[in-house]
Amino acid sequence: MEQPRSAPPLGTLLDDARDRDWYIDQFFRLLMFLCGISAVVFVLGIFIFVFKEGSGFIIQQMDWAEFFLSPKWRPTSAIRATYGTLAMVAGTAAVTLIAMAVALPLSFAAAIFIAEFARGRMREWLKVIIELLAAIPSVVWGFIGLMLINPLLIDTFDVPIGLNVLNAGLILGLMAAPIITSIAEDALKAVPDTYREAAEALGASKWQVVYKVVLPAAKNGLLSAALLGIGRAFGETMAVLMASGHALTIPSSPFDSIRALTATIAAELGETPVGSDHYQALFAIGIFLFTITFLINMSADFIVRGIKNQ
Amino acid sequence: MSNQSTAHHNEEPKSPLSHSSAAVVLSTTSTISTADALPASAEREEAQATVKVAVRDLSIHYGTTTALSGVSLDIAANEIFAIIGPANSGKSSFLQAINRMDLLRHNMSVSGSVLFNGIDTRSWRNVYALRRKIGVVFPLPVGLPLSIYDNVALAPRLRGIKKPSLLDEIVERSLRRAALWDEVKDRLQALGSLLSGGQQQRLTIARALSQDPEVLMLDEFSIAVDPVTTMRIEDVLKELKQQMTIILVTNLVQQANRLAERTAFFLNGECVEVGETEALFEGQVQDQRTLDYLQGRFG
Ligand SMILES: Nc1ncnc2c1ncn2[C@@H]1O[C@H](COP(=O)(O)OP(=O)(O)OP(=O)(O)O)[C@@H](O)[C@H]1O
Ligand SMILES: [Mg+2]
Secondary structure (H helix, E strand, C coil): CCCCCCHHHHHHHCCCCCCCHHHHHHHHHHHHHHHHHHHHHHHHHHHHHHHHHEEEEHHHHCCCHHHHHHHCCECCCCCCEEEEEEEHHHHHHHHHHHHHEEEEEHHHHHHHHHHHHHHHHHHHHHHHHHHHHHHCCHHHHHHHHHHHHHHHHHHHHHHCCCCCCHHHHHHHHHHHHHHHHHHHHHHHCCHHHHHHHHHHHHHCCCHHHHHHHHHHHCHHHHHHHHHHHHHHHHHCCCHHHCCCCCCCCCCCCCCCCCCCCHHHHHHHHHHHCCCCHHHHHHHHHHHHHHHHHHHHHHHHHHHHHHHHCC | HHHHHHHHHHHHCCCCCCCCCHHHHHHCCCCCCCCCCCCCCCHHHHHCCEEEEEEEEEEECCEEEEEEEEEEEEEECCEEEEECCCCCCCCCCCCCCHHHHHHHHHCEEEEEEEEEEEEEHHHCCHHHHHHEEEEECCCCCEEECCCHHHHHHHHHCCCCCCCCHHHHHHHHHHHHHCCHHHHCCCCCCCCCHHEEEEHHHHHHHHHHCCCCEEEEEEEECCCCCCHHHHHHHHHHHHHHHHCCCEEEECHHHHHHHHCCCEEEECCEEEEEEEEEEEHHCCCCCCCCHHHHHCCCCHH
């Protein structure tokens, strides 16, 4: 696009001068780069720290078969210490399962109501309430599990103890629900109104519009919401510690007490000498958790990407 | 945008309109075939028997803004009825009032009445059933995020049709009627949004036809469509006229001239006049503003 112009050389120089906007642009570029890099550095740093603490145990002591297949977690046994996580994995999985069974229907229904049916004031209020619920600290949820749901379960189902899979699952489900709701609502809101109008013009009822058009169009966002909820329930510590009963068993019914992976780390780490086998084994659990969460997030990413490329 | 304006330029009236002074004289003598203007009472009754949509004193407000004020007109069965007028004249609002889309817009209020087959649309208890009788094509093609097949099969499915062979038949028939079948028959499972703009607009027409509507309403359908495709769709509309009533909102006055038996001119929410399209384009207008608009001497 160069045009032969008889402009003075000074003029051409000025055209290419590095002006203030250019410097500002460069500055912000650098700043953004540093921010982005520091996030990666922090994550990497944490990973290296956890891995360093646990790697010695994993490489030298750990019996892989025992770690994954034995339900016996006896790190302090004087005769022979065993480090099996199967019971904790099963317990965590059971709690997460119940949490999702509670949270997903609840939060998707709430999201659909808020995004598609509620109007004006009602909608604003509901959104505020959801935000408030999301802000309740997990220790408060744990307290609710301990003081409210525990006696409730004992009375209703006539069981000796109400601190169990069901209790922890309920608590985690209620805890994850507001977050899933607000992400799912965003996903529904992102569906263009023209879709709704086109469907309504075809004679679709409000509900038909939702399940024939809006939900399929929002499936990506809804899926990420669900996976984020699973991640949240899986990684939660304080509330499960308080509501699950913290007993080392492979659950066979919702009324069995269990012990979660996260809760084990939280409960035991403070009492183990730094660098001991027990201490390192706890970090090995940490690495295990890290890997699972990573896999959940990765698969979410892949699923979403797969759907996009379709 | 540019597409639209060039299209408008191309459409400079082929036959020069008669002088406006003559038009004023003519307008007093011309018979304009609204129901009231028909001479013999027998003919009038016949005309009323075939009125598909009767609009009486229709006004539309959005909050405090008036989009349409006191419009009364009749749309006969199996005619193409065009509505022309500049932006913001209330054309789209008029269409929305007919299939009761005002229910979706909390700030839109409608007064007056719309009689569909002689029955006030507001006395319909099931608006969904009413909307199924009225196909709508929007200015920009709204391809739902579904396959071509599912886009067209949506309306029948909403009505509870599940039988695959029947759905196949409806999809094929609708796509054929919209002159799209040959182009998409080999990729019915592809996403509708992968089609070209003109194909997408024909897809939305096929979708509107899949419910076998009694009335087809098109709102400036050619905004995002090239002239060749526009002509193809226009041919489709001429065919469809045999089976349904077509209300065509357009900002291309020559499109109204090519297609419509009668044309209404809307301006600032007012229906300035309704007349035989041919007569209007010959200059037999009742209002000078109509002629100004038709001749492109506006704003
Ligand atoms: N949803 C809405 N909320 C508020 N005002 C609206 C809404 N829709 C339309 N209006 C107003 O109603 C008036 C008529 O709009 P309408 O869309 O019916 O015009 P139109 O003739 O279809 O215009 P165009 O040719 O640009 O499509 C305008 O003044 C517009 O601003
Ligand atoms: Mg419009």
